[in-house]
Amino acid sequence: MRTKTDKLFFVVLSQEQITMSHKNAYLKKLRAELKDQESWRADALRVLKKNGEENPEDKPSIRRFDTAIASLKSRMENFTEDDDDFRAFQAGQQARPAAPIVSNKPAYREPDRWADAKAENAMKREWRWLQRTDATVPGYIRSNLQGMPNNKGYIWKRIWYFGLQPPEQPVETLTLFERNHQTLCIHEYNPHFYRLYEKADRNKPKRLVREILY
Known part of the structure; x- marks a missing residue:
């Protein structure tokens, strides 16, 4: 609750100061993204080396990180105010409602900020786990997915990977293989059932071990 002595202080910035503020915020965002990508790359590379992968630096997952890192560095080094990405960022900043700078810090905002920070940290942890796990996908799975229909795929460490070709009939049935x-x-x-089969040997027929009808 505010008392009669509480005051609000408004700061009026020039357009040049506003643009500079947007530039600093934009570059800060790029630096944060770069730091995340470098951290995720290091985690993924560590997992590949631990698993004894040959030439881990040449793995597609590592090359994707290298491409993202190079792109971010280039955007930071060649930054200008005419960049389309910066223009979009600036438009988003300008669209946000202006908030007055107050002399006291409202206590009721603290829980929201803590909740936002906690949610963001949790999201980053999950993303790092996803990147590390994706780096361990066996080569035969990635190769098979190239020619597999989109309603078939693999489950690898709780992550679902789908084929890259058009789905085959019946399109409403999804088939996933898991070792x-x-x-x-x-x-x-399927909208009407879930079935789990097990196959101990490729020369033996699959065995139905569970069925749920909807």
């Missing part, structure tokens, strides 16, 4: 030690698990999802 569990020496057993191949086959998951079939």
Whole structure:
């Protein structure tokens, strides 16, 4: 609750100062993105080396990080106010409602800020885990996905990967393969049922072990 002695102080900035503020915020955002990409690359590379992968620097997942890092560095080094990305960022900043700078810090805002920071940190942790896990996907899975229909795919460490070709009939049935030690698990999802098959050997037929009807 505000008392009668509380005051609001407004700061009027020139257009040049506003633009400079936007530039600083934009470059800060790029530096944060660069730091994240470098951290995720280091994590993914560490996992690849730990798993004994040959030439880990040449893996597609690492090359994707290298491309993103090079792009961010180039954008920072060649930054101008005419960059389309900066223009879009600046438009977003200008669209935000102006807030007065107050002499006291409202206590009721603290929980929201803490919640936002906690959610952002959780998202970054999950993203780092996703990047590390994606770096360990076996080459045969990535190769098979190139020619696999989009309603088939693999489950690798709880992540679903789908084929890159048009779906095959029936399109409403989703089939995912998952390796569990020496057993191949086959998951079939359909609006009317879920079925789990197991196949211990490629020369043996699959065995239905679970079925749920909807």
